[in-house]
Amino acid sequence: MIHAAEGGAGILFPIWQEMLVGAIAFGLLCFVLIKFVFPRMEKTFEARVDAIEGGIERAERAQEEANQTLEEYRRKLATAQEEAAAIRDEARADAVAAKEEILVSAREEANRIIAAGHAQVEASRQQLVRELRSEVGNLAVDLAGKIIGQRLAGDADTTATVDQFLAQIADDTAETSGAR
Amino acid sequence: MTDSAIVLAEGDSHFPPGIHSFDFADWFSGLSDTALAHMFTTLTFAVWATVAILIAFFLWAYRKPQIVPTKKQWLAETAYGFIRNTVAIDLMGKKDGVRFAPYLATLFLFILFMNFWAIVPGIQISPNAHIAFPATLAVLSWAIYMWIGIKQHGLVKFFKMTCVPPGAPGFIYPLLIPIEFLQNIILRPVTLALRLFANMFAGHLILLVFILGGFEMLNSGNLLIQGLSVFSFAMGIAMTFFELIVILLQAYVFTLLTGMYIQGSLADEH
Numbered sequence: 001m002i003h004a005a006e007g008g009a010g011i012l013f014p015i016w017q018e019m020l021v022g023a024i025a026f027g028l029l030c031f032v033l034i035k036f037v038f039p040r041m042e043k044t045f046e047a048r049v050d051a052i053e054g055g056i057e058r059a060e061r062a063q064e065e066a067n068q069t070l071e072e073y074r075r076k077l078a079t080a081q082e083e084a085a086a087i088r089d090e091a092r093a094d095a096v097a098a099k100e101e102i103l104v105s106a107r108e109e110a111n112r113i114i115a116a117g118h119a120q121v122e123a124s125r126q127q128l129v130r131e132l133r134s135e136v137g138n139l140a141v142d143l144a145g146k147i148i149g150q151r152l153a154g155d156a157d158t159t160a161t162v163d164q165f166l167a168q169i170a171d172d173t174a175e176t177s178g179a180r
Numbered sequence: 181m182t183d184s185a186i187v188l189a190e191g192d193s194h195f196p197p198g199i200h201s202f203d204f205a206d207w208f209s210g211l212s213d214t215a216l217a218h219m220f221t222t223l224t225f226a227v228w229a230t231v232a233i234l235i236a237f238f239l240w241a242y243r244k245p246q247i248v249p250t251k252k253q254w255l256a257e258t259a260y261g262f263i264r265n266t267v268a269i270d271l272m273g274k275k276d277g278v279r280f281a282p283y284l285a286t287l288f289l290f291i292l293f294m295n296f297w298a299i300v301p302g303i304q305i306s307p308n309a310h311i312a313f314p315a316t317l318a319v320l321s322w323a324i325y326m327w328i329g330i331k332q333h334g335l336v337k338f339f340k341m342t343c344v345p346p347g348a349p350g351f352i353y354p355l356l357i358p359i360e361f362l363q364n365i366i367l368r369p370v371t372l373a374l375r376l377f378a379n380m381f382a383g384h385l386i387l388l389v390f391i392l393g394g395f396e397m398l399n400s401g402n403l404l405i406q407g408l409s410v411f412s413f414a415m416g417i418a419m420t421f422f423e424l425i426v427i428l429l430q431a432y433v434f435t436l437l438t439g440m441y442i443q444g445s446l447a448d449e450h
Contacts, residue, residue: 010199011199011202011310011311011381012311012374013311014310014311014312014315014316015218015310015312016312017215017216017217017218017219018218018223018224018307018310018312018313019312019313019315019316020219021218021219021224021227021228022227022307022312022313022316022317023316023320025227025228025230025231026231026286026290026316026317026320028231028235029230029231029234029235029286029289029290030283030286032235032238032239033234033235033238033282033286033289034282034283034286036239037238037239037242037256037260038260038281038282038285038286039282040242040245041242041245041256041257041260041261042278043245044245044246044247044249044257045257047247048247051247
């Protein structure tokens with residue numbers, strides 16, 4: 001037909017009816033696929049990427065949370081250990097302090113008892129010395145009166161002499177007890 | 181030659197095959213002398229069938245898309261994703277790639293299925309073996325990359341970008357500019373159309389040579405030649421597989437080149 005009429009080069013000249021058909025058909029295909037199919041595919045691709053990335057993100061978040069919790073537990077554990085150590089130290093210190101206190105008070109008590117004993121002994125001694133002095137004075141006067149046969153009792157001189165003598169004895173006694 | 185509607189059925193009367201093998205009669209002979217001639221032929225049937233199959237498949241496969249795709253959804257996504265990722269995004273980057281992927285994918289699928297008729301038994305002719313269909317697509321590609329370029333850069337700057345390659349010595353420009361103009365503005369769509377057309381045309385011719393040749397040998401009446409016709413048919417089958425490669429390759433090349441031209445129009449001044 002057209003081809004034959006125009007010779008061999010005829011195949012290079014498009015038939016306009018076929019171009020029209022081709023354009024309409026391709027236009028229809030483009031319209032349907034570009035309008036209704038491929039945008040939905042892009043949306044699906046996006047949703048898929050979101051799903052995958054969202055999954056990764058969720059996993060990362062969970063991981064981070066787990067790490068945080070672990071860190072917190074470690075910190076708590078460390079704090080608890082420190083506290084325990086502190087309590088132990090404190091208890092030990094308390095015990096030492098209590099021991100010291102007991103020792104001190106016991107020592108004080110002992111000292112006090114010793115001091116009280118000393119004081120009592122001293123007082124007894126003083127009393128004894130006083131009693132002895134007057135006793136010894138009387139005895140000496142009585143004895144001297146009997147020996148001399150004269151009544152010296154009441155005489156002031158005699159009393160002074162005796163006192164002087166006794167004081168001398170007391171001094172001697174004090175010296176000897178001080179030296180002792 | 182007007183009666184050559186079904187080439188294979190009347191094969192023996194048409195050997196050797198030639199240009200006349202590409203004339204397809206109107207299905208309704210009353211239309212032949214009207215403007216509706218060539219509107220209802222085996223070729224236009226194949227075109228409409230291509231469009232119908234693609235629309236039906238994609239609408240069916242993508243009726244209820246899911247995050248985890250079903251088998252048919254996966255197939256549809258792969259068909260689109262192949263061009264989207266290996267052509268559109270590779271050439272233009274993520275943003276522009278996603279913008280032009282739908283057109284390029286549609287173009288690829290259309291050409292691929294149109295070409296495929298070349299080896300479908302009973303049809304065995306691709307509409308693309310008539311220059312009208314590749315020419316239509318090439319003109320569309322041309323219109324798109326010109327439009328994009330002018331919109332992106334403005335008319336003057338786009339033509340300067342396209343026709344004046346930088347870095348050449350001044351005296352060569354009077355020669356260079358017309359060549360570049362011819363090559364980038366005029367010849368690009370022509371080569372685009374011719375490449376696809378010629379491949380499908382030649383493919384059909386080769387199949388005809390071996391298959392019609394086989395029938396011719398069977399009808400020769402000489403027993404030896406009749407026996408040798410087996411080799412002719414075997415070559416016909418081998419060429420059909422070869423044709424399958426050409427079908428895929430030419431659909432891909434047409435799409436890739438269109439993508440490259442669009443990318444060139446989008447690109448900044450180099």
